[in-house]
Every structure is written in structure tokens, then in C-alpha cells.
Amino acid sequence: MARFTNKVGIITGGASGIGKKTAEMFVEQGGKVLIGDVDDAEGQQVANEIATKFGKENISYIHLDVSDPDQCQACVDKAVSEFGGVHCLLNSAIKMAPGMLKDLSLSDWNTMIKIGLTGTFLMTQAAGRWMIENKMPGSIVNMSSIGGRQPYGMSGAYSTVKAAVIMLAEHCGIEWGVHQVRVNSICAGHTETPLTAYLQDPEIKKGRSEVTPLQRVAQPIDMANGILFLFSDEADYITATALDIDGGITKSVMNHMPGRKWK
């Protein structure tokens, strides 16, 4: 039996990057995935690719704006009607709206809060309700970031949202532990995805590699490996916590002090 046999996962923001990689690997390892995204062309394309590789009965796509509670419910309903339930949920949908706080517009603030935080709550609630009402153990993972651990200047509401989803996971984790629904977060370091297209600039990529103790930026598979671990039964006793997958960067502030010659 494969790792995710008889398991159904919903992946928001699954049309690209970390969500896409996680979807592929979840299906490859025996599970069924429903991808939700606002980019229907890309999302359908990813679903088609996975269908070709691993069978069309294991993958589906739905248009999903996570900030709309009806669409979140429709997403969960589709997973239940097509695949028989939902056991895993990855909240990875995000929309970037960077800016300096002094100048940040209310609409940019609201955009990121709506997609990144409210959307995470709505999807978690919709999936969690199904799991609890059906007495089905489950695992929910929120994509957070090193920006949720340390303030990411110039990122608009990003750091605030990413810190909040860590707490939201912890909060759900303690409320739903009794139902065997585990809720955790992953704090991603610099990861090469379409969202971080700036990493295509070799100079930026080199610079960001150099500030990471492991001396490289991450690939989506680095995150997917952690997400799938938290989804799996191997993580059966892990809830209400956050896993940093960042090459050590969050703990490396002191690396940036010049002249550490103490003798």
C-alpha cells in the first residue's frame, strides 16, 4: 500500500509552485488530489499533466477563490462527491501585494489578508467541519514563511499574514486535537517558484543562497517533502506546531555582523 492510498487531499494555490509539486507527489504516492486555484488555465493544465502521469481518476480541478466561503464549501463538496472525502488540506494560496507600510494602500492590505489569512481560515473551517462531522482523522497544513518568523520589510501585509497563519494552525490544532484533526504550518525559506520569479535573476539567487546557512535556495520539492510528512501517518502525534524548512536562515541573524574577530 502506498503512503497516501485511500487519502484525499485538497490543495489551494495548487496551480503552481509548492502547491503544484505537493499535488504531484501526493498523487504519485497513492492519493487523490483536488486542486483549487483562481488561475483556471494553469490549474487545469497541472491537473491534466498529473492525470496523464498517474491516472485521471486521481486528480481533479476546481476554480477556487479562497476568500469566498461558498467556493470553499463547494471545493470540499466536490472532494467528497468525487473522491469520497477529504483527509488532507494544504493552504498555499497567496497573493502578493508588497509595499512599505507607510504607503501601503488599504486595498493592498485587504488583498493579502483576504487571500492569505481569511482564505486559510475559510478553507480550514470547511474541510475541518467535514472531517469532524464524519469522524475522519485529518491533517491540515498552512503554508507560512520565514517572513512569519521574522518581519519581512517591504512585504506589505505578508509577514503579518504569515505570522497569523502559524497561530491559526496552532489554535485549530488545540481545538480539533480531540477529533484527531491535526493542524500545522510550514515556514518556507527562499523557494524558487513562479511567485518568486525574482530568483531567476542569478545575482539575487546567489545573494539569497549566500545568506542561507545551507548555501542554496529551496526548490518546491523541499517544501513538498515536509508537507507530505505532516500529511502522513508518520506525523500522527504532531499537531499545533510549525516546521521551519529554511536551510537554517531564520536562526542566522548573527551571521550578518561584520568583523567577528574577538581576539
Added chain:
Amino acid sequence: MMLEGKTIIVTGGASGIGRATCVLAAREGANIAIADINREMAEETADMVKAEGKQALVIEMDTSKKADVQRMADETVKTFGTIDGLVCSAIKLVPGKLEELPEEDWDMVMDIGLKGYFLCAQAAGRVMLEKGSGSVVFVSSIGGVQAYNGAGAYSVCKAGAIMLGQLVGVEWGGRGVRGNTVCPGQVRTPMTEAMFKDPEIAEGRAAVVPMGRVGKPEEIAEANVFLLSDRASYVNADFMQVDGGQAESKMMHTPGRNWGGKKMDYSAS
């Protein structure tokens, strides 16, 4: 005055943050026991305490030696009648890379900076527990929350100090003795002076702090005195970063932040 009539012990009181704490605590009304291995400089601190109009007691001692620590507590009680607060700041810097660090360097830092904190807290704590009031303040470092590479046992020692401070607060808080820790960022003191000698390095070290400068010993002393005082009467088992924001500044060092085609830097705002 914040510490009127109180008796405060400061380990490492001969220089730097310890000395500044002695002087400020005296200015706020406390008599000071200055515990240090360096008698000569401790005497200088004593003169500064006396200049504030308060009494000073110099105790030459090694915080890693239990007998010395007990003598520190005994002499303080004998001289001033009691102990109301303890600030531990004695430490020795013995840098080194982990793969090369000699066992004796590890032991020296841990003995002074962690076992010493424990011994001092225990000896002074017993006196404070007896009367049901007191405050223990440990000087840790942002190196206790962020790995300070190349610094030998320093980061581990300072992380231990934070936990020990929390433990003191949790075990003794219910009996009137609070325990807290202060985590200074970069501070210019005799101990750290060598790091700032080169003006270019000094500038670079200031630049990595969100506030754009390193700290002064007096600024750390302010936090220590606040935690010693009754103004902090509900602050317990906490640690306070006094670092200009440096411990949370990791993401300042991210190259290439020009998202969405918008070129941004902090100075632009």
C-alpha cells in the same frame, strides 16, 4: 526613586553593563554589592556608586566557585542586612569554532555564565525567598535567541540563561521572588571594545541594527533596573530584548527585494 532603600547585588559589576547597572541602581536609591573577579575595577565602580550618595560593597569573587558565591551573599547580608535584588552579568568571552573548541573553553564559559548564574541565584534567592520578596535579573544576549556562530559556547550559555531566568520566575514567583532576563544586542563595553576598534567594522555593526546604532551600557541598565523595581511587579519569567530590533532583523539581509517591479529600500520611505 525606583529602588529606594533596596540592596542589590550585581555580578560582573566592575565594568560594562554590570557597572552601568550598579550606577543606575544607586541613582535610584539602592545600596550596591559589586561582585567581580577584578577588584581594581570593581573599586572604581564603588567610587561611582558612592558618588551617587549610596553605599557600595566590593566582593572579589569568582561566580563559578560555590564558596565565593556563598561569601557574596553572606557579606551582602552582613553589610546591608538583606538582599532585595540580584543582577547576574558576569561572563567571559571565549570565542571559537565548534569543531575546534577546546573542552576547557566550553567549561569556562558555562561555569561562569551559566553555573555561576545558578549559584548566585540560589545563594541570593534563599535570602529573598526567606523574606518573601525579591527580583532576579539575568543578563543574557540576543545570542541566546539567535545562534552566534564563532562565539564558542556563548550562545548556548546565553540560551540557558534565558531558560534559567524563566525557571526562577516559575519556581519562585509564587513566593514573591520574580525572575526575568534581559537580552542585550550589541553594546559597546570594555569587553566588546575590540570588536568596534576598526571604524569600518563599527559602522557595519551599526548598520545591521534596525535602529542604525549599537547600544550603550546605560540603556541595558535601564531595563535591568526596571525589572528589579516594583514597577515590574507583575513581570515574571519573561525575557526582554533590548537590541534596537536586531534579533528580529534577519529579513533585512535579503538581497534583491524588488517585488512586482517596484524597487524598494527602507530609506525610500
